[in-house]
Amino acid sequence: GAVVSQHPSWVICKSGTSVKIECRSLDFQATTMFWYRQFPKQSLMLMATSNEGSKATYEQGVEKDKFLINHASLTLSTLTVTSAHPEDSSFYICSARTSGGHGYTFGSGTRLTVV
Amino acid sequence: DAKTTQPPSMDCAEGRAANLPCNHSTISGNEYVYWYRQIHSQGPQYIIHGLKNNETNEMASLIITEDRKSSTLILPHATLRDTAVYYCIVRVPIQGAQKLVFGQGTRLTINP
Numbered sequence: 001g002a003v004v005s006q007h008p009s010w011v012i013c014k015s016g017t018s019v020k021i022e023c024r025s026l027d028f029q030a031t032t033m034f035w036y037r038q039f040p041k042q043s044l045m046l047m048a049t050s051n052e053g054s055k056a057t058y059e060q061g062v063e064k065d066k067f068l069i070n071h072a073s074l075t076l077s078t079l080t081v082t083s084a085h086p087e088d089s090s091f092y093i094c095s096a097r098t099s100g101g102h103g104y105t106f107g108s109g110t111r112l113t114v115v
Numbered sequence: 116d117a118k119t120t121q122p123p124s125m126d127c128a129e130g131r132a133a134n135l136p137c138n139h140s141t142i143s144g145n146e147y148v149y150w151y152r153q154i155h156s157q158g159p160q161y162i163i164h165g166l167k168n169n170e171t172n173e174m175a176s177l178i179i180t181e182d183r184k185s186s187t188l189i190l191p192h193a194t195l196r197d198t199a200v201y202y203c204i205v206r207v208p209i210q211g212a213q214k215l216v217f218g219q220g221t222r223l224t225i226n227p
Contacts, residue, residue, distance in 0.1 A: 044217040106158035
């Protein structure tokens, strides 16, 4: 079945630095990927939709200059959290849209801690 | 905006059937109902989805009412490993993209 690999699984960074999270579709091509954020004891919040070769579409209230999304190939999308602050600490999850089957496969998530 | 309503929590005894309800009274005719679950600190796992007809796979059954305003996910023989948060999602086309927008889900606890 479709597999989405997300890396790293966890990361700790200092305030003010940038962190890049990768999301790869291993055995299929994903023209569309989604990025979510999840705070403790809360549901997943959709941040943006990423389409291969074009600019990402951000949800209302998500700062596009802070959360940079690049989807340069059909198997890789990256999320860069720029100038990270402690309030950016969260669980970030990507999802890739597949052409067949149930259509959506999620990565295992990245836990970001900003200190 | 989530279009579903689920009870925040439920309990079920191990070995029994777990029936998780979901209301989606504003669903449109071409919108699918998806079910995912999330075990602590992991990515969501697909369970099942459907449009109008009832569906069954190796994990669960999905019963959709005739008017499509509600559905029930059935785990036929719940085990301790089924303890998770279960999300009922109506997939909606928003600005051309078919997004999955998560609601608050139901925290299902399977008791020994």
